[in-house]
Amino acid sequence: MSRRTGANCAIWLALLTVPLWLPLIGGYSALASRVLVYALGAMALNLLLGFTGCMSFGEAAYFGLGGYGTGLALTYLTDSSVAAVIAGTILGGSGACIFGLLVMRRRGIYFAMVTVAIGQIFYFVAERWNTLTGGEDGLSSFSRQPVHLGFATVPLTSAGPFYYFVLFFFAIGAAILAFVLHSPLGHTFVAIRENRRRAQFLGVHVERYVWASFAIAGFIAGLAGALNALQNNFISPANLFWVESGNLVIMAVLGGMRSFWGPLVGAIIFVGIQDYVSSYFPNNWETFIGALFIGAVIFFPNGILGIIRQRTKTA
C-alpha cells in the first residue's frame, strides 16, 4: 500500500468514526458536520484556486445559492431531504454555469474582483426579494426531513445521524473532485495553472476549461451549501456575502492549496478556532479571525499540508 492510499484510508476511517472519538477531545457531532460542510465548500473552491490557478473570491454565491435552493425546495416543492439537496446542488451549479461565462476570460486580480462582485448580485437579490427569500431575516420555513431508505426511516433531527447524512454527500462530492482531478480534464486544469500561455499554444481552449472548472466547483459548492442549509435549518443572505467567500478561501490556503485534503485540514482549524473564540470572546472574534488570515498568509503561505509535505521530502 502506497503512502497516499494509506493516508486516504486513514482520513476516511477517521471521518467514519467521528462520533466515537470526537467527544473525547471536546467536540460534538454538529461541529463535525459543520467542518465537513465547509471542507466540501473549500475543496470545491480549491479546484479553481489550487488546481486551475483561478483566484475565485466569490464562491459563497454558489454555496449560498445551494442553500436557498434546498430551503426553497423543502418549503414549496418536496418533503425529501435528499431531493432538496439535489435541487440546491443544481441551482448552485446552474448559477456557476451562467456566470462562469462572464468570468472565464479574466485572469489574476481581475478574476478575483469580477467573481467577488458577481457574488454580490445574489446577495442583494436574496436580501431584497422578500416574498421568496424572506429578505434580510433569511429563510427558516423548512427543517430537515427523515430519509426513507426503503427498509428503514432515518430521522435527521439529531446531530448523530445527520453527521452521516453529511458524510455521505461529502464522500460523493470528494469522489467527484478526485475523479475530475485524475482525469485528463483535471490534468488540463493543472496545466493551465502552471502555464496558461503555453497551454494556449498547445491548442487548449483555456477559457472553456476555466469555465468547466468554475462550473464543477459551482456544483460542489452548491452541494456544500445545500448541506449547510439543512445543518442550520436556516439560510440567510449572510451565507452569500463576500465575507463567507473569504472564509472558504482562507480554509483552502490554511490547509494547503496544492493538496487535495488541504481544505479539509483548513476547515478543521478554521471552524475549530471560530467555535472556540466566538464562545470565549463573543465581541471580538472577528479580530482573531483577521489575525488568523494575516498570520497564515505571512507564516504559512503553503498551508499546513504544504509544510508537512516539504518536511517529508527533505527528510
Next chain:
Amino acid sequence: MELLLFDGFNGLIQGAFYALMALGLSLIISLNSVINFAHGGFMVIGAYLAFSLAPYIGFWGALLAGPILAGVLGIIVERVLVRYMYSRPDPVYSLLLTFGLALIIEDTVRSIWGAQGVPFTIPAALGSPLSSTYFFLTGYRLFVIVAITLATAALFAFLRLSSFGIRIRAGILDLEMVSALGVNVYLLRSVNFAIGTLLAGFAGVLAAGVLQLVPTMGNDVIMATFVAIVVGGLGSLFGSVLGGLLIGLAAGLTSAFYPVASDVVIYIIMALVLIVRPRGLLGQEGLFE
C-alpha cells in the same frame, strides 16, 4: 421632476464617493499589485478619526487630519505587512492579508466607537439648503462635489506634473525598468499606497457628513468601488472616475424608478460591460483580460 433631480443628485454624490475610492484603489492595484480589501476600512478609520478630532480642531482641521492619519496608517500597514506580498505573484495572498486587515479594522472601530452609528456635525454654514424648491441641494452636498473634484484634479496634476508622480505612472507601466533606472521603488510603492489610503480617508470624512458613521460603512462601499474599477477598466485612472460616477448615477436614478433594484443595478451594469466590452470602458486592451 424634483424627485428625479433629487435621486439623480444623490446618485451623483454617491458616484463621486465611489470615484474617489476607486481612484485610490486603482492606484494601489496598478502599482502595488495588491487588491486592497481594507480600502473601505481606511475610509472608515479616516472618518472616525475626524469625528473624534473635530471637537478639538474643528471641522476644517478634521477634514485635513482624518485623511492624513489614514495615509500615515497606510504607510505603516504597507511597511509592516503588505510589502511581504510583493514577491508573491499569486494575488490570493495579498487578498487574504487585506481581507483579514479589513476584519480587524471593522472590529476595532466597533470596539472603540461602538456598533451604533454616531452623527458627524458639519458647520452650520454648510448645512442649510441653498434653495427651498431644491431642498436636497444643501451647501454641504455642493461642497462635497467641489472638494472631490478638487482632490481628483490635484491627484491628476500630481501624477502628470511632479517628477514623483511621473515615476509612479512609469512604475505602473514597467516597475522593473523604473527600478533599473535607479528609482527607489520601495519608496514609490509606500508613498503610492499612502496616497491611496489618504484618498480613502478623505472620502470617509466627506461621507461622514452625508451619511451616518457606522463601522460597516466601508463594507458597502468597497464592493461598489470594485465595480467602478471593473466598469471603468483596470489600469485606467480616468476609467475609475468615470466608472464611479456612472454606477453612482445609475444607482440613484434606479431608486427613483424601481427602488428595490437600486443595490443590484451596479452589478448588472458591470455584467453588461463585461459582455459588451470586457476590458472596461477605458481599459487597456489585453491587460488582465
